[in-house]
Amino acid sequence: MTKIVLTGGGTAGHVMPHIAMIPAYKKWGWQLTYIGSAGIEKALIEKEAIPYHTIATGKLRRYLSLQNFTDLFRIAKGFVQSFQLLRKIKPDLVFSKGGFVSVPVAYAAWLLRIPVVSHESDLTPGLANKLIAPFCRFLFYAFPDTANHIKVRDKAEAGIPVRPTLFRGNKDRGLTLCGFERGTPVLLVMGGxxxxxxxxxxxxxxxxxxxxxxxxVHLTGKGKGIAFSHPRYKAFEYVNEGLEDIFAATDAVISRAGANSLFELKALRKPMLLIPLDIGSRGDQIHNAESFAKQGWAMVLSERSLxxxxxxxxxxxxxxxxxxxxxxxTKSGAQDDGGEAIIQTLSELLKKK
Structure with a gap:
């Protein structure tokens, strides 16, 4: 049986694409194990009943900080733990989704001659993936423009795998949930x-x-509702159950420009107006939105012009x-298939191992 070790964490964005691909992994009959930190990825992965191993981790900052020194010891400890775990698990491949916890895992895998594959969700690679890249057998990336920022020889555009459940929405259930009627288009506003x-x-x-x-229909964010009442307006702080039905009922979307959300909307073929987070941000959403606009996948309105x-x-x-x-x-070369194309590439790599 093919054994795959998944790694990545620190934010949900480094974990959710892994979770989106779980049905495809199971379809291929692959055995999964996850190596991560004690952070958000632990809770998310354990819900999926996948064996989980926690290692020490530290952050490599781009600025002077005493924690840069102390975290080196945590990273070293994480490397030793990763080396021991990988020798015990004996995986056929390590698949990283980025985040600092993935760095010691990738280095240990390389030393053990285990192929390392990574996926970059952001338009410009994060520091962790920059550190991993020289040791990668293959690197997938989400945005078409990212190819110009990656020096790895073997690479491919793959979008971001999205949860298969998003495609199972029912328009009538979505309209009922919002108290709407057929005949008038539905605008979904996701402010975050x-x-x-x-x-x-x-x-x-x-x-x-x-x-x-x-x-x-307006997903306001917790505690951020507005004072407006009308039969054609429905507000939710957030939606857990039924989000796929709201998507199915939606004709157009106003959204921020986080990478995972963008590729979910693209996979669902939803026309979108993006208002990327600008004021007080490092600009990653602006780059995401500009890339989508360049491909003809979205329209952009600057937050400063809003x-x-x-x-x-x-x-x-x-x-x-x-x-x-x-x-x-629809014409895009990137796949919206829950990671099937990624797994096909992984399978080909394993044949060459």
Missing amino acids: SLGAERINKALQESLRDLVDQWQV TPETLKDHLNRLKEESDKQVASM
Whole structure:
């Protein structure tokens, strides 16, 4: 039986693509083990009933800090733990999703002559993947523009694997959940929790006009609701069960530009207006949004230009260009198949091992 060790963590973005691929791994009959930190990845992976091993981890910062010194010892300990675990597990391949916990695992695998494969979700590679890249047999990347930033010889655009459950939504259930009717298009607004106030404020001042043309479902973020009541407006702080049904009922989306969300919307072929987090951010969402716009997969409205007037103007344009966006997404070379193409490539690599 083929044994695969998965690694990556620190944020949900380094874990969810692994989880999205679990049904495909099981389809191929591969045995999975996860090596990670005691952080968010532990709770997420253990829910999937996959054997989990915790190692020590530290962060390599790009600035002077005493913790850079102390964390070196934690990273060294994590390397020793990884080396011991990999010798015991004897995997055929290590698949990293990035994050600092993956660095000692990848280095230990390389020393043990276990092939290392990585996946980069961001447009520009993070520090962990930059450190891993020289030891990788193959590197997948999400954004078409990322190829220019990667020096690994063997690489391929793969998008970001999305959860198969997202494709199982039912439009009628989604409309019922929101109290909406058929016949009027549905606009989904996902402001997120970070910086959502700016989107929420512009939306609140636009809603009286928007409900003439749209039924609006609004994921406000926790504690960030707005004062507006109308039969064509439904707000949720967040949605756990039924999100796939809301997606199925949705005709267009206003969203931030986090990588995982973008590729979920692309896989679902949803026309989107992106308002990337700008003020107070390091700019990664701006780069994500610009890349999607360049491919014809999205329209972008700068957060600094966001007003009720610009919001309504861009939504009118989105209505006109939605078919064009969907056509561009459909022509994309990246796969939206829950990781099947990635696993096919892994299988080919294992044959050459």
